[in-house]
Amino acid sequence: MKRSGEKVIEYGLAFSGLVTILTTIGIIWVLISESWGFFREVSLADFLFDTEWTPLFTQKRYGILPLLSGTFLTTIIAIFTAVPVGIIIAVYLSEYAHKNFRQTVKPILEILAAVPTVVYGFFALTVVTPFLQSFIPGVGSFNALSAGIVMGIMIIPVISSLSEDALYSVPKSLREASYGMGATKFQTSFKVVVPAASSGILVSIILGIARAIGETMVVAIAAGQQPTLTLDPREAVETITAYIVQVSLGDVEHGSMEYKTIFAAGITLFFFTFLLNNVSFWIKKKYQEKYE
């Protein structure tokens, strides 16, 4: 009697685990089935190579390139902001800083990660954009630069904390050998420890990129909602995520072309983040426990 009860509980628990698998299947099924309808009306070639994205106008064009360029432009700006700062913080905290300093600073940096993204959007729009306008001519009130920089600040903790873990786990003997040769701390950090931890640092950067590509509210608020094919960071751009938000704010009827476009945009976004995540798993698996 007792034994059968135990089995019921075990199945109940396993079912809860299965929900996560159903979620994944659900996501893939939903994205594929709805964008299937989209691709029956728009050829893949148009989707990939047309240079205009105007599904909400009367003259409808369905080229994803402007949304992709917007996404990549803001992501690149974010990465150029976050990577140098994040890695320097990681090296400083792991190699230079006193233990107490490390323990006080880490939770404060974690606060940066806990702030809701809509708040970062407000920050980009009302503080960073006016600041940039004060010394860079031609910066619009919506622009890729401001959104990218703020997104960068937002992902600094992702990069610094993962990189620091990687640096910290490099065995002491390597550092001691380097000091024994007369190297300074700086030389030891950047010629011995950082190369030894490079796979972990790379993983942190890839996850940072994935985070920036999928980020929504900062770009929806500060980067604008005009799909323009441009690489000028002073201009307004629209990212994939911002487009989905823009359409969702209106009344979208199920089955309409607008409804299908957000799933086509969604599957494109999912493709990139899925790719980046799995590259990071692969790197982690391949280079893990090199020193043990």
Next chain:
Amino acid sequence: MSNIQRNRNIDTAFKYVGIGCTFFGIVMLLIFIGNILVDGLTRIDWDFLTNLPSRRASKAGILTAWTGTAWILGLTAIIAIPMGVAAGIYLQEYGKKNRLAHIIELNIANLAGVPSIIYGLLGLEIFVRVMRLGGSLLAGALTLALLILPIIIVATREAIKAVPNSLREASYGMGATKWQTIWYQVLPAASGGILTGIILALSRAVGETAPLIVIGALAYVPFVADSPMDEFTVLPIQIFNWVSRPQQEFLVNGAAAIIILLIITFAMNGIAVYLRNRWQKKVSW
């Protein structure tokens, strides 16, 4: 200048660059909070908390927004906590070596990297349309529950992993079954860690905007919800709506609402950190 001297100078210089970068994040945070306080603090009063939304900025309040956030928080907790903890127990205590557990584990790692807006698309199709829940509180809570499930599962596993085996063995030695051992020994011992994870996950849910916009939460809701099937808005969406308007008065409203939102998220994070510290100190296996 000799080589040695130069290398030492580089070393010292980097030290200051390091301190500078570390404080860059903190200074940004301060500027940021200071700026919001200056903009919004004077706007917060009792009327702001108890007024319905309005087209006139000076009359608009956040009553429907914060009650919506409270609803979403409660419903999401009811759905996500049992499921997340159960899945965590299964993976850690039952399925250590079996194939299903391995697949679930890989899958969770992948889900954690899916952008939140994609969950919105999932919720829109499955909960709003197929299950016909519409843009209701329930549809929003189900969507957010799926979003935070991986966080709760991982936290539960970590907390259970930290419980030493001797506790389980003592319980088995007394003739307890596996589930009795888990329910009476392992879970109480791991409760601090699990609770910390749950609170952090819920604080993430409170701050989410994009998935709720996608499932059709409204920006303008002129009544307080009284059932899970009602339409709703939440604080982040109200903020987004105000911030997207060109008028300065609405930006001020946005800043004021941000202060309330930040108080909620910081309080939740603070409680989580406090619990984590207390739990780590108290337990010494």
